[in-house]
Amino acid sequence: MKNDFLDRSHSIAGPGFSRWLVPPAALCIHLCIGQAYALSVFNKPLSQAIGITAPAPGDWSIPALGWIFSIAIVFLGLSAAFGGKWVEDVGPRKAMFAAALFFCGGLFIGSAGVQLHQLWLLYLGYGVIGGIGLGIGYISPVSTLVKWFPDRPGLATGTAIMGFGGGALIGAPLAVALMKFYSTPTSTGAAPTLATMGAIYLCFMLIGAFMVRIPAAGWKPAGYVAPTASVGLVTTENVLVSSAVRTPQFYLLWAMLFLNVTAGIGVLGQASLMIQEMFPFRFPHDTTAATAASAAAAAGFVGLLSLFNMGGRIFWASTSDFIGRKMTYAIFFLLGAILYACVPGAGHAGNLALFIVLYLVILTMYGGGFATIPAYLRDLFGMVNVGAIHGRLLTAWSAAGIAGPVLVNYIRQYELDHGVAKADAYSITMYVMAALLVVGFICNLMVRPVDSQHHLTNAEVIIDGVA
Amino acid sequence: MNNAVKLTLSWMLVGIPLLWGVYVTLLNALKLFR
Numbered sequence: 421m422k423n424d425f426l427d428r429s430h431s432i433a434g435p436g437f438s439r440w441l442v443p444p445a446a447l448c449i450h451l452c453i454g455q456a457y458a459l460s461v462f463n464k465p466l467s468q469a470i471g472i473t474a475p476a477p478g479d480w481s482i483p484a485l486g487w488i489f490s491i492a493i494v495f496l497g498l499s500a501a502f503g504g505k506w507v508e509d510v511g512p513r514k515a516m517f518a519a520a521l522f523f524c525g526g527l528f529i530g531s532a533g534v535q536l537h538q539l540w541l542l543y544l545g546y547g548v549i550g551g552i553g554l555g556i557g558y559i560s561p562v563s564t565l566v567k568w569f570p571d572r573p574g575l576a577t578g579t580a581i582m583g584f585g586g587g588a589l590i591g592a593p594l595a596v597a598l599m600k601f602y603s604t605p606t607s608t609g610a611a612p613t614l615a616t617m618g619a620i621y622l623c624f625m626l627i628g629a630f631m632v633r634i635p636a637a638g639w640k641p642a643g644y645v646a647p648t649a650s651v652g653l654v655t656t657e658n659v660l661v662s663s664a665v666r667t668p669q670f671y672l673l674w675a676m677l678f679l680n681v682t683a684g685i686g687v688l689g690q691a692s693l694m695i696q697e698m699f700p701f702r703f704p705h706d707t708t709a710a711t712a713a714s715a716a717a718a719a720g721f722v723g724l725l726s727l728f729n730m731g732g733r734i735f736w737a738s739t740s741d742f743i744g745r746k747m748t749y750a751i752f753f754l755l756g757a758i759l760y761a762c763v764p765g766a767g768h769a770g771n772l773a774l775f776i777v778l779y780l781v782i783l784t785m786y787g788g789g790f791a792t793i794p795a796y797l798r799d800l801f802g803m804v805n806v807g808a809i810h811g812r813l814l815t816a817w818s819a820a821g822i823a824g825p826v827l828v829n830y831i832r833q834y835e836l837d838h839g840v841a842k843a844d845a846y847s848i849t850m851y852v853m854a855a856l857l858v859v860g861f862i863c864n865l866m867v868r869p870v871d872s873q874h875h876l877t878n879a880e881v882i883i884d885g886v887a
Numbered sequence: 888m889n890n891a892v893k894l895t896l897s898w899m900l901v902g903i904p905l906l907w908g909v910y911v912t913l914l915n916a917l918k919l920f921r
Contacts, residue, residue, distance in 0.1 A: 593911040719918075720916040
C-alpha cells in the first residue's frame with residue numbers, strides 16, 4: 421500500500437513553521453498513552469463483571485487483573501528497545517501512526533475481552549498489543565523534539581513526557597464518567613468504556629501524527645549558535661545505538677533509571693494503603709461510612725501524587741537545561757534518599773502534613789527522572805540516535821516495573837510475618853529505597869564523557885540518513 | 888491559517904483536556920484535607 425503521507429520525507433517542515441507546534445503533537449500521543457497509569461480504575465468493575473455489585477464466582481481476581489498492566493509495561497520496554505531504530509528510520513509521523521493503531525487496537529481488543537469475559541484477550545489486547553503502542557508512542561516524538569529544541573532539550577522532552585504523567589489525570593475521570601454513563605443493572609459498562617476510549621484516543625493520536633513535523637536539514641532556532649566543541653558531558657558528536665550499548669555510560673544511566681523508578685514505583689503502589697495504616701486516627705475504618713470516606717481521602721492523596729508526578733516532569737527536565745543533567749540527577753538521588761529516610765519519622769510523629777509534603781516532593785523527582793533522561797542521553801550520545809538509544813534504556817523501566825512492587829510487597833510481608841505492626845512495616849521499605857537511591861547517586865557520579873572511539877564521523881552521520 | 892491560530896488551536900486541543908484532568912484531580916484531592 422502506498423503511504424507517502426506517513427513517510428519521513430513528507431513530514432519535513434516548510435519555511436515559517438513554528439517549532440512550538442511540535443510539543444502539542446507529542447502531547448496528543450503522550451496524553452493518550454499515559455492512560456496506562458489510570459488502568460487501576462477498571463480493577464473494581466472488572467473484578468465484578470459477572471456479579472455487577474460484588475464479585476461472584478467466575479469473576480476475575482485483582483491479582484489476575486494486575487497482570488494486564490505488568491504485561492503492558494514489559495511490552496512497552498521491549499517495543500521501545502527493539503523498535504527504537506525503526507522509529508528513527510521511518511520518522512515520527514509513521515511511528516505515531518503505528519502507535520495509535522497498536523494502542524487503540526489494544527483497547528478495542530480489551531473491550532472485546534471484557535464483553536466475552538475472556539481474560540486472555542485483555543492480556544493480549546491491552547497488555548501485548550497496547551503495550552507495543554505504549555513503547556512506540558513513548559519514544560516516537562523524543563528524537564524529533566530534541567532536534568527542534570537543541571537549545572532547550574530538557575524543556576522539550578519534559579513537555580512530552582509530562583503528558584504521559586498527565587494522561588492518568590485525564591484517563592481516570594474519563595473512564596469513571598463513561599462507566600457511569602454506560603452502566604446498567606446487568607453491566608458495569610467497562611466494555612463500551614474501553615471501546616469508546618479507544619475511539620477517542622485514536623482521533624487524538626492521529627491528529628498528533630498529522631501535526632508533527634521534522635526540521636529541514638541544517639535548520640536551527642533563530643539566534644542559536646551550535647557549540648563547536650564538547651563541553652563537559654555535553655557532546656557535539658554522535659554515537660550509533662549499537663555502539664552506545666557497549667559503553668559504560670549507557671549501563672550507568674540504565675541503572676540510574678532502574679533505581680529511581682524502582683524506588684518510585686515501590687512507594688507509589690502502596691501510597692494509598694500506607695497513608696491509611698500510618699495515620700489510622702485520620703483514616704478511620706470503624707464504620708462503613710468512615711471506611712468509604714477514608715478510601716476516598718486516600719484516593720485523593722494518590723491523585724495529588726499523580727499531579728506532582730506530572731509537574732515534576734516539566735519542572736525538573738526544564739531546570740536541567742540550566743543546572744545540567746548530572747546535577748539534576750544528583751539532587752534526585754541525594755535529596756530523594758534523605759526524604760525517603762524521613763518518611764517513617766513523619767509517620768511515627770503523626771505529622772500528616774509533613775508526610776504528604778515528603779511524598780509529593782519524592783513524586784516530583786520520580787517523574788523528573790523519566791523526563792530528564794532523554795536530555796541526558798542527548799548530552800552523552802548526541803542527538804542523531806537519541807530516540808533509539810532512549811528506547812533501549814526504557815528496558816530499565818520494564819525491569820523496575822516488576823522489581824519495585826515485588827521488592828516492596830516482599831519486604832512488607834516479611835515484616836508483618838515477623839510480628840511488626842502494620843504502621844511500622846513500611847519503615848524498612850523506605851530505608852531500603854533510600855539505600856537504592858544512594859547507589860544511584862554513586863552511578864551518577866561515575867558518569868564521564870563517552871570515549872571518542874564510539875563517535876561517528878561526519879560522513880557516517882550523513883550516510884545514516886538523519887543528518 | 889497563520890501560525891498564531893495554529894498555535895492557539897493546537898495548544899487548546901491538548902491544554903483543555905489536561906486542565907480538566909487537573910481540575911477533577913484537585914477536587915478529589917480536597918477530600919484529603921476535609
